[in-house]
Amino acid sequence: NAGVTQTPKFQVLKTGQSMTLQCAQDMNHEYMSWYRQDPGMGLRLIHYSVGAGITDQGEVPNGYNVSRSTTEDFPLRLLSAAPSQTSVYFCASSLREGGETQYFGPGTRLLVL
Amino acid sequence: KQEVTQIPAALSVPEGENLVLNCSFTDSAIYNLQWFRQDPGKGLTSLLLIQSSQREQTSGRLNASLDKSSGRSTLYIAASQPGDSATYLCAVRRSGTYKYIFGTGTRLKVLA
Numbered sequence: 001n002a003g004v005t006q007t008p009k010f011q012v013l014k015t016g017q018s019m020t021l022q023c024a025q026d027m028n029h030e031y032m033s034w035y036r037q038d039p040g041m042g043l044r045l046i047h048y049s050v051g052a053g054i055t056d057q058g059e060v061p062n063g064y065n066v067s068r069s070t071t072e073d074f075p076l077r078l079l080s081a082a083p084s085q086t087s088v089y090f091c092a093s094s095l096r097e098g099g100e101t102q103y104f105g106p107g108t109r110l111l112v113l
Numbered sequence: 114k115q116e117v118t119q120i121p122a123a124l125s126v127p128e129g130e131n132l133v134l135n136c137s138f139t140d141s142a143i144y145n146l147q148w149f150r151q152d153p154g155k156g157l158t159s160l161l162l163i164q165s166s167q168r169e170q171t172s173g174r175l176n177a178s179l180d181k182s183s184g185r186s187t188l189y190i191a192a193s194q195p196g197d198s199a200t201y202l203c204a205v206r207r208s209g210t211y212k213y214i215f216g217t218g219t220r221l222k223v224l225a
Contacts, residue, residue, distance in 0.1 A: 090156055
């Protein structure tokens, strides 16, 4: 199993540009989520999904869109990048119920100029 | 609103010492609590998960306890090693939701 994979590893954007951060998992997990990690603020939940076709907002959803058309993939879209979105983004997945340990991807480091 | 606090923010100990990391949360209505380890520039690795009905979980030199009524969890690391140096984060999942709230972490350095 590859686990949770994220692409790209690093990206530089200019203010106003859009892009999609990719996340995929091969563990047949129903639950997938996106976090951003900023210095001194820990991880904050952006969006999450409990299955294909079902998504919901987390703590900091503004400026981000998600969709879940398959169990495996959960892309995060930045509609119009802003410097405040400079961060490290992590995708995670787990089983929806039971002892659902979360598995994290390696992260995408995003710099918005 | 659920808030998760981890104190201290940083800790430096000599090799071989037993140590305790703390995690506090404001709302006791949690579904579970999870401890993670994060190495610099890497993703998070799950260490222990405690369901709300459990009091503790153990894995090797690690033991995590949960006291919902007081809103506290501790991660006990026995006989610390330099390889234990990392940032340790706790996260709580609120009851009735799929939302996880993370603490800001404790940065641990174990000196050889």
